């Protein structure tokens with residue numbers, strides 16, 4: 372293996388898919404995860420080191436052992452609703468954890484990091500599609516915790532010469548096309564896996580939060596991006612880090628929106644089951660439409676999503692789910 376990348380949160384959904392993509396390119400992924408939400412069986416493409424990103428001694432021990440060329444930093448808490456009721460948990464794990472990670476990097480002389488950011492840093496967007504330079508005004512503590520980390524990366528880059536890349540994902544979805552990995556969150560709050568659970572009869576129904584938005588069918592519209600396409604973007608972003616110190620930011624989305632109803636209709640067709648639907652109230656802070664302008668990632672990283680149809684996204688998710 373030519374290079375080694377330390378992957379925090381590598382036992383989670385997007386991190387594990389990225390480890391697989393790294394390994395396929397001859398790059399060794401070292402997974403660093405405390406398994407709070409991750410799955411040990413998802414770590415298949417490199418060594419596993421159990422540890423917490425808030426533990427600087429353990430981080431430095433692992434850095435010394437593997438001497439990684441760069442870090443990919445997925446480890447975080449990502450439940451929007453919980454971030455509203457328990458913000459301390461989010462500022463501690465996401466912000467304090469990321470600061471500890473950056474300090475460990477400084478201590479051990481590691482300069483390069485790719486960070487998992489989110490479209491939630493934009494809040495309610497003023498323009499659709501959303502460009503990377505859109506104003507960032509997050510509307511919940513989760514989004515704010517991610518925005519603070521972006522500010523921290525920029526400041527550390529200026530002061531300490533860190534090379535950083537922040538990838539702002541829209542809705543990650545789908546599963547490894549080979550069926551070796553999939554989306555497995557507990558609790559599960561994402562729409563597609565919950566729709567599949569309902570299709571399989573493992574959930575009584577699916578609740579649609581609001582059907583009176585100003586969209587084509589009244590339900591919220593989101594940009595779903597296949598997890599393997601996200602993983603590929605991370606591999607490509609490694610080259611962008613070489614340009615020098617600073618923070619580069621890229622939106623990662625398909626630049627197309629699908630409504631909640633579109634997802635349920637597509638799942639009914641692919642899974643063949645009935646999916647009972649209940650209409651609930653709107654959720655606070657849910658913008659009607661979120662669609663990425665991913666032009667910068669396409670032009671600067673030469674990134675091109677491959678699994679960009681809703682059919683490919685739901686079909687791969689369903690194949691893994693059935694296993």
Ligand SMILES: NC(=O)c1ccc[n+]([C@@H]2O[C@H](COP(=O)([O-])OP(=O)(O)OC[C@H]3O[C@@H](n4cnc5c(N)ncnc54)[C@H](O)[C@@H]3O)[C@@H](O)[C@H]2O)c1
Nearest residue numbers: 380382383384385405407408409423424446447487489543
């Ligand atoms: N899933 C999405 O749609 C989405 C969208 C935008 C951004 N993101 C971001 O992408 C990243 C990965 O998301 P995911 O869906 O794969 O989540 P996930 O929960 O599946 O993975 C996160 C991993 O981080 C680990 N972790 C959490 N706190 C840790 C700590 N203190 N120390 C060590 N490990 C820790 C967990 O055990 C888990 O394996 C997160 O940073 C999330 O905020 C996800």
